Amino acid sequence: MQGNRKAQLKLYDLYADAMYSVTCRYIQNREDAKDVMQEGFLKAFTRLQQYKGEVAFGAWLKRIIINQCIDTLKKRSLVYEEMNEQTLTIIDDDATWEVHSDISKQEIIxxxxxxxxxxKYVVKLYLIEGYDHQEISEILNIPVRTSRTQLMRGKTKLKNILNDHFKHKIS
Structure with a gap:
């Protein structure tokens, strides 16, 4: 299919809306998001021979699009704090993850x-995109332990902000 413009156009038409939605979760400016999505599609089209059918094509493409978003953000000086062993106290206790039921999904996002x-990006990749820590580690080029720590801290901060927001919402 590489080089077959009609087939590429069909793939683009089939997946563009979904991939644009994914891109917008990472790139806030809509025009920039379109550009990043286009770059992701171009990268996918040049790598079609690498698609082995082990996962759905949409999942394979989504991974490329997310990687393109992350690469773009890294170019904008996204720096991850490297975690050392003393910093690593992983308590991924989802039992403590409770926010008020009146808070909408859109408000959480x-x-x-x-x-x-x-x-932000670890939380999005984990909670919204459904990637595990190994996959996040590969996408963001960070150690797995950093992914776990950033998720724990991000979820704690998210929970606190949401609970504070809800208190003000009903006051």
């Missing part, structure tokens, strides 16, 4: 976007 970048 808006609050995630306000998190510091070092937390």
């Amino acid at each position: 808006q609050v995630i976007d306000t998190l510091p970048d070092t937390y």
Whole structure:
């Protein structure tokens, strides 16, 4: 299919809306998001021979698009704080993850976007995209332990912001 413009156009038409939505979760400016999505599609089209059919094509493409977003953000000086062993106290206790039921999914996503970048992208990749820590580690080029720590800290910060927001919302 590489080089077959009609087939590429069909793939683009089939996946463009979904990939644009994914891109917009990382790139806030809509025009920039379109550019990043286009770059991701170009990268995918040049790598079509690497697609082995082990996962759905949409999942393979989504990974490329997310990597393109992350690469773009890194170029904008996204820096991850390297964690050392003393810093690593992982308590990934989802039992403590409770926010008020009146808080909408959209409000949660808006609050995630306000998190510091070092937390925001790990939280998005884990909670929204469904990647595990090994995959996040590969996508962001960070150690797995850093992914775990950033997720724990990001979720804690997210929970605190949401709970504070809800208190003000009903006051």
